[in-house]
Amino acid sequence: MSIFNLSVDANGIAIITWDVPGATMNVMSSAGYEELSIHIETVLTDDSIKGAVITSGKKDFAGGMDLNELGAMKANAGKENPASTIFQSVMNGHQILRRIERAGMDKKTNEGGKPIVSALPGTAAGIGIELALSTHRVFVSDRKGAKYGLPESLVGIFPGGGGTVRMLFRVGLVNAMQLLSQGKMLDAQKALNAGYVDEVVPHEELLTRAKQWILTASNEDIVKPWDKKGFKLPGGGAYHPAGMMNFLGSTAIVHHSTKGVYQNQSALLSVMYESSMVDFDTAIEIEARWFTKVLLNPSSEAMIRSLFLNKQALEKGANRPKEIPDMSVKKLGILGAGLMGAGIAQVSAKAGIEVVLLDRDQESAEKGKAYSANILDKAIAKGRSTSSKKEALLALIKPTANYEDLSGCDLIVEAVFEDKGVKAEATKQAEAQMTTDAVFASNTSTLPISELARASKNAERFIGIHFFSPVERMALVEIIKGEKTGDHAVAKALDFVRQIGKTPIVVNDARYFYANRCIIPYANEGVKMLKEGVNPHLIENAAKQLGMPLGPLQLNDETAIDLAYRIMTATKADLGDEYEPTGTEEVVEFLYNAGRFGKKTKAGFYEYDSNGKRQQIWKGLNKQFPLLEVQPSFEEIKDRLALSQSFEAVRALEEGVLEDIREGDVGAILGWGFMPWSGGPFGYLDIVGADNAVAKGNDLAIKYGKQFKPPKKLLEHSQLGTTFY
Structure with a gap:
C-alpha cells in the first residue's frame, strides 16, 4: 500500500495525499520520501498538471519523522564512516524538499515553475511543518485543538529537515531561535503569527482555498524570498550591526539555559550563525552537517530512546499483563481530598471518569473539589478552557464524607495521611463498599505496599499507585506491586494511568520504591x-x-x-x-x-x-x-x-525493584x-x-x-x- 497517493482533478490540479497505512498519524520515513519524490517528479514533468496540493488523508497532517527510523540511523550507518552515510541520507531529504521549493524554475530567471501548496487539516509537527515550509503557501484548517510547530529540541535534536534554515530565513534569528529552542507547539492563529503558516481558513474550505490559490498564483508568488536577488536576512546576519547583537544575546541565553549539556541547542545556534552568512543552498548543507553531528552524539541517541521510543512503549502497555482484557476505570473512588487526592480527582475527571472524592467531613471534601475549579478558572482566564468544560468536569466529581457513596467504584485510590494506622482504617471502611472484582490502590510515597496490604481482605487486588506532586503537571505515575498483587490489579492500574494520559512505570515493593x-x-x-x-x-x-x-x-x-x-x-x-x-x-x-x-x-x-x-x-x-x-x-x-x-x-x-x-x-x-x-x-x-x-x-x-x-x-x-x- 502507498504512503503518498496522487490524483488529478478536472482543473489539472494534482492532490498528493499523505496517508500512512495502518497508522493513526502520518510519520515520515525513507520509503515515504521516495514516494513523495516520485509524485513531485510527475507533477513537474506532466504538462497537463498545473500545480499540486499536498494534504493528508487523516484528521491531522503529520506527527514528524519516524523516530524509530531516526534512532536506528546511527546503527544502520555502519562503523566505517557513519557520518558520511547519515549526511548523505539527510541531504537526500533536503534535495526532495528543495525540488518542491524550486518547482522546476529556471535557475537564472526564476521562471517556469509550478505552484505547490500544502493544506494541513490538523496538527503538523517536525517534518510535517518542514515539508509544508518548502511549499509555496501553507494553508491550515481552523479546527480546534490542532497544533503546529517544530518540537525536535525536546528529544535531543533540532529541526534537521530544512526547518532551521527556512525559519531563520523567514522570520530572522531572534524569532526562529525562540521558537525552535523551546520546541513549543502552537495553535493555528499563533502559528500564523509565528511564521509557520501563511493562511488559516475554515476547515470545510481548506482544499478549495488551496486550489484557488494555485489557479491564480503568479510566477512572483512562488519564488521564495531567499531565491530572489538581493535577499537580506530579517533582523540582520551575524555581522550586521543589529544582527550581531542578536547573535551575542542568543548565545548567552542558550548557554545560560542549557549549562552546556544540551549539545543540540548549541548546534541549533551554530546552524543559524553560519547560515546567516551564506546563500540558501549552502545553508541547507550546513544544517545537514550539524544535524549529522548531533545524531552521532550519544546524548541525542539516549534522549530519543528514553523520551520517545521507551516512553511511548511504556504508555502503550509494554509491561502490561497480556492475557487480561481491557480494565478501564468507570467509577473512581478517592480517599482523602488533600493536595494529592484533589489532584488525582482533577486529572481523572478531565479524562471523563466519574469520581467520588471522600474526606473526613463534607467541608474538606468540597475544598478538594474546589481545587479543580481553581485550576479550570486559571485555564479559562488564559483562554485554554471554557465555562461549559468547567461545568462538565466538575459535574463528574462528587465530594462526600460518606463511605457508602463509594458503592460501584471499580477502582479506589487511597491518598490519606502517611500513617499505617490511618491508611488501614481507610482501607477497611472503603473495602466494605467494594465488589470483589474492584481494585484498591494506595498513593503512598514511602510505606511498603505489602505491609499496607495486610489491612486488605484481598491482597491480590491491592496495589500501589504513586502520583507525583503536583498531579496535574507531573507526567509520571509509579505503580508498585506488593508481594501478593495479582495481574488484574496491575492491568487495572496501567489502564487507569493510560486513561488519564500519564506515563507509568511498574516496580516491585521495597522501601521508597524506585523514584x-x-x-x-x-x-x-x-x-x-x-x-x-x-x-x-x-x-x-x-x-x-x-x-x-x-x-x-x-x-x-x-x-x-x-x-x-x-x-x-x-x-x-x-x-x-x-x-x-x-x-x-x-x-x-x-x-x-x-x-x-x-x-x-x-x-x-x-x-x-x-x-x-x-x-x-x-x-x-x-x-x-x-x-x-x-x-x-x-x-x-x-x-x-x-x-x-x-x-x-x-x-x-x-x-x-526495577524489572x-x-x-x-x-x-x-x-x-x-x-x-x-x-x-x-x-x-x-x-x-x-x-x-x-x-x-x-x-x-x-x-x-x-x-x-x-x-x-x-x-x-x-x-x-x-x-x-x-
Missing part, C-alpha cells in the same frame, strides 16, 4: 557535602551544570525539611538497630529545630522574600557548618551528585528530572562508560563511603566490555 529511593541519595549527598564544609554555591551550581532541574539543597527546601525529619524519625523507629545513619541527620535536625522547614515557611537552606520567592542561600549555614579551607574539585562534586543517583538505580535493578531499565530511565527523567540529556541513569552510565564509572566510584568510596561502591551489574559490564543498552 524516591534514587532521589533521596541525591538530596542527601548535597546535605552531606554541606556538613563536610563544601561551599553550598558549588553544590547547587554543580547540580545545575549536570542538567538537574533543582540543586539538592533547593530540592530539600521544596519537599520540606519537616517532612525529611518525619521520614527520618519514622525510618529510625521502623528499623531500630538496623538503621544506618545517612550523614544528614545533624543538618536536618538543626534546620528543623530552627523552624526552617523550607519554602513553605519561607526559610530553609535558602532565604525567601515576603512573597515566598527564593533569594540567596542562608548565611547561617556556614556559621553552623564552616567551609573547608580547600574546596574539592568541581568535577568531584558533580560526580558525587550524579553517581549517588545512578548507582542506586542499578541497585534497584539488581534487587528486582526493566526502560522504566528506570523514563521514570528517572519524568519523576525527578534526572539529567534528561543523558537519557536517564542507565543511559548516563553507558555514556560515561562502565570502566570510567567504576574507577570514579571506587575513588569516591574510599573518600566518602560505601554508597559509591560500584554495583555488581556495573562491574560486570566493566569486565565484559558491555553496556546496559
Whole structure:
C-alpha cells in the first residue's frame, strides 16, 4: 500500500495525499520520501498538471519523522564512516524538499515553475511543518485543538529537515531561535503569527482555498524570498550591526539555559550563525552537517530512546499483563481530598471518569473539589478552557464524607495521611463498599505496599499507585506491586494511568520504591557535602551544570525539611538497630529545630522574600557548618551528585525493584528530572562508560563511603566490555 497517493482533478490540479497505512498519524520515513519524490517528479514533468496540493488523508497532517527510523540511523550507518552515510541520507531529504521549493524554475530567471501548496487539516509537527515550509503557501484548517510547530529540541535534536534554515530565513534569528529552542507547539492563529503558516481558513474550505490559490498564483508568488536577488536576512546576519547583537544575546541565553549539556541547542545556534552568512543552498548543507553531528552524539541517541521510543512503549502497555482484557476505570473512588487526592480527582475527571472524592467531613471534601475549579478558572482566564468544560468536569466529581457513596467504584485510590494506622482504617471502611472484582490502590510515597496490604481482605487486588506532586503537571505515575498483587490489579492500574494520559512505570515493593529511593541519595549527598564544609554555591551550581532541574539543597527546601525529619524519625523507629545513619541527620535536625522547614515557611537552606520567592542561600549555614579551607574539585562534586543517583538505580535493578531499565530511565527523567540529556541513569552510565564509572566510584568510596561502591551489574559490564543498552 502507498504512503503518498496522487490524483488529478478536472482543473489539472494534482492532490498528493499523505496517508500512512495502518497508522493513526502520518510519520515520515525513507520509503515515504521516495514516494513523495516520485509524485513531485510527475507533477513537474506532466504538462497537463498545473500545480499540486499536498494534504493528508487523516484528521491531522503529520506527527514528524519516524523516530524509530531516526534512532536506528546511527546503527544502520555502519562503523566505517557513519557520518558520511547519515549526511548523505539527510541531504537526500533536503534535495526532495528543495525540488518542491524550486518547482522546476529556471535557475537564472526564476521562471517556469509550478505552484505547490500544502493544506494541513490538523496538527503538523517536525517534518510535517518542514515539508509544508518548502511549499509555496501553507494553508491550515481552523479546527480546534490542532497544533503546529517544530518540537525536535525536546528529544535531543533540532529541526534537521530544512526547518532551521527556512525559519531563520523567514522570520530572522531572534524569532526562529525562540521558537525552535523551546520546541513549543502552537495553535493555528499563533502559528500564523509565528511564521509557520501563511493562511488559516475554515476547515470545510481548506482544499478549495488551496486550489484557488494555485489557479491564480503568479510566477512572483512562488519564488521564495531567499531565491530572489538581493535577499537580506530579517533582523540582520551575524555581522550586521543589529544582527550581531542578536547573535551575542542568543548565545548567552542558550548557554545560560542549557549549562552546556544540551549539545543540540548549541548546534541549533551554530546552524543559524553560519547560515546567516551564506546563500540558501549552502545553508541547507550546513544544517545537514550539524544535524549529522548531533545524531552521532550519544546524548541525542539516549534522549530519543528514553523520551520517545521507551516512553511511548511504556504508555502503550509494554509491561502490561497480556492475557487480561481491557480494565478501564468507570467509577473512581478517592480517599482523602488533600493536595494529592484533589489532584488525582482533577486529572481523572478531565479524562471523563466519574469520581467520588471522600474526606473526613463534607467541608474538606468540597475544598478538594474546589481545587479543580481553581485550576479550570486559571485555564479559562488564559483562554485554554471554557465555562461549559468547567461545568462538565466538575459535574463528574462528587465530594462526600460518606463511605457508602463509594458503592460501584471499580477502582479506589487511597491518598490519606502517611500513617499505617490511618491508611488501614481507610482501607477497611472503603473495602466494605467494594465488589470483589474492584481494585484498591494506595498513593503512598514511602510505606511498603505489602505491609499496607495486610489491612486488605484481598491482597491480590491491592496495589500501589504513586502520583507525583503536583498531579496535574507531573507526567509520571509509579505503580508498585506488593508481594501478593495479582495481574488484574496491575492491568487495572496501567489502564487507569493510560486513561488519564500519564506515563507509568511498574516496580516491585521495597522501601521508597524506585523514584524516591534514587532521589533521596541525591538530596542527601548535597546535605552531606554541606556538613563536610563544601561551599553550598558549588553544590547547587554543580547540580545545575549536570542538567538537574533543582540543586539538592533547593530540592530539600521544596519537599520540606519537616517532612525529611518525619521520614527520618519514622525510618529510625521502623528499623531500630538496623538503621544506618545517612550523614544528614545533624543538618536536618538543626534546620528543623530552627523552624526552617523550607519554602513553605519561607526559610530553609535558602532565604525567601515576603512573597515566598527564593533569594540567596542562608548565611547561617556556614556559621553552623564552616567551609573547608580547600574546596574539592568541581568535577568531584558533580560526580558525587550524579553517581549517588545512578548507582542506586542499578541497585534497584539488581534487587528486582526495577524489572526493566526502560522504566528506570523514563521514570528517572519524568519523576525527578534526572539529567534528561543523558537519557536517564542507565543511559548516563553507558555514556560515561562502565570502566570510567567504576574507577570514579571506587575513588569516591574510599573518600566518602560505601554508597559509591560500584554495583555488581556495573562491574560486570566493566569486565565484559558491555553496556546496559
